[in-house]
């Protein structure tokens with residue numbers, strides 16, 4: 001396959017991906033194609049393999065078989081987590097994970113795009129522009145007042161936002177966001193949907209979520225995952241009318 | 253310009269660091285005066301054995317700093333730091349052995365006594381170069397550093413963490429202990445290296461030499477503190493904390509966790525090696541028992557009691573516990589020392605997770621609050 005000289009056709013391409021845990025197929029012949037600049041929502045019952053899919057994309061888990069391709073040509077199965085992050089894929093975990101004993105500001109500074117080499121980090125000096133960028137993101141996620149507080153003292157929702165902020169400041173091309181609205185109030189959920197829609201203007205974003213109101217607010221293409229493969233794909237109102245989708249959700 | 257601002261950051265915002273530096277400056281000035289200039293019969297005279305004892309504590313403080321850097325900040329609980337200390341000690345011990353020359357019991361100018369005793373005809377190849385002080389110092393740094401590099405590279409690359417890492421570091425020091433016990437290793441076997449006479453042509457028994465060694469130790473401790481401090485306040489320090497708190501998250505941010513761990517692990521081993529090299533000329537002996545896994549566990553206890561992840565807490569812990577050890581093992585409690593130490597460790601980990609430093613912090617915060625309260629409500633006081 002020769003590299004196309006035109007713009008990237010698909011930012012993320014999964015084909016025939018399978019992952020087995022002790023004989024149990026968590027991901028089963030999964031195919032997925034995300035276009036540059038696309039916002040894609042992924043839904044599916046518990047255990048459908050949504051998080052495992054993200055593990056595979058970000059190099060945490062190696063698939064048994066299948067293609068995982070970033071920007072048409074980069075085979076992600078050949079890279080590890082740090083590599084993949086530096087290639088331009090950012091990830092928010094299902095359980096919010098921020099660095100508890102650093103301040104909100106330090107968390108963002110740490111995630112800030114830049115050189116990740118040991119010695120460069122040792123002698124790192126923040127530039128004016130970078131400091132400005134951190135403050136910008138701080139404002140975007142609505143936490144300027146908590147700037148110097150330790151991340152462990154944030155509320156659950158604030159941690160989620162901080163982690164989203166860390167994702168953005170990492171300047172990835174593709175964001176994988178696992179259940180950003182979990183544990184949030186209705187108001188926070190809607191704010192988060194707005195935030196992600198905003199981000200998707202200049203990033204490709206894949207969001208996993210259970211909250212249907214949230215998905216509706218995203219107003220994007222939806223992929224339904226079930227038992228490790230795609231069950232249906234399309235707009236939310238169409239997908240919701242799909243008999244197999246209804247069975248999967250009601251049959252439980 | 254940049255250097256001044258670094259120094260400023262190192263000193264100005266670090267109150268405990270300033271206190272520590274002040275104490276060390278005090279020691280550097282006062283100990284030589286009270287040992288060398290004040291007459292021996294004076295009440296104020298500091299006997300040479302006390303100077304040596306203090307020097308020993310300070311070597312342990314360097315060792316504790318080294319452990320705090322990797323454990324307190326990066327979560328690497330090494331139970332084998334004693335191995336790097338002992339290796340540094342052996343490097344220095346080998347130089348001191350060569351300095352004995354023909355003044356050994358057998359009067360053999362070419363071979364140390366224990367080799368003559370073993371009927372060896374010539375010096376093993378790995379003893380070459382140890383006639384030179386500079387070479388020995390280089391080895392005291394290089395051997396622990398290279399060992400830590402190889403060991404760390406294997407362990408961190410395979411993502412060995414937590415208890416498993418602790419166990420293999422214990423195994424490392426245990427294996428080295430067994431190896432150094434063997435006579436045919438050529439390091440003096442069971443008895444180790446001892447009966448030293450001179451260092452750089454100066455009599456090791458003289459008070460002046462002892463005082464100089466002490467001063468060098470104090471300076472090394474101060475420099476080690478600043479090195480560790482610089483690392484921990486740099487962005488690299490925050491990456492270390494990030495690895496400690498959420499290793500996987502750090503990877504997904506694009507940091508190569510194994511490189512960071514490897515760097516601090518090597519730095520820590522080198523500091524431990526230097527501490528060992530300073531320890532041996534003051535104590536006058538190095539033997540395989542320094543590799544005892546228990547020693548490495550003791551270092552962890554010093555740091556835990558002092559207060560992990562603060563650097564000065566590690567120094568304080570090393571001094572306090574070792575003073576306690578000297579005090580108790582000299583008296584009727586000698587037999588119970590290990591029990592006391594164990595109990596202290598359990599009590600601190602359960603009740604004082606931030607060690608002595610944490611207690612002091614809380615107490616200061618409480619007092620500040622009280623003062624604020626009093627200042628805010630002077631009228632209601634009658």
Ligand SMILES: Nc1ncnc2c1ncn2[C@@H]1O[C@H](COP(=O)(O)OP(=O)(O)OP(=O)(O)O)[C@@H](O)[C@H]1O
Pocket residue numbers: 021022026044045046047048049050051052053094
């Ligand atoms: N490391 C692992 N070892 C064994 N089984 C695993 C592992 N990781 C995931 N699984 C299994 O794979 C299946 C899919 O899990 P996954 O976490 O991807 O689901 P999910 O769609 O994210 O669910 P949820 O909505 O609850 O987050 C589950 O049955 C889970 O138990």
Ligand SMILES: [Mg+2]
Pocket residue numbers: 050051052094178
């Ligand atoms: Mg999940």
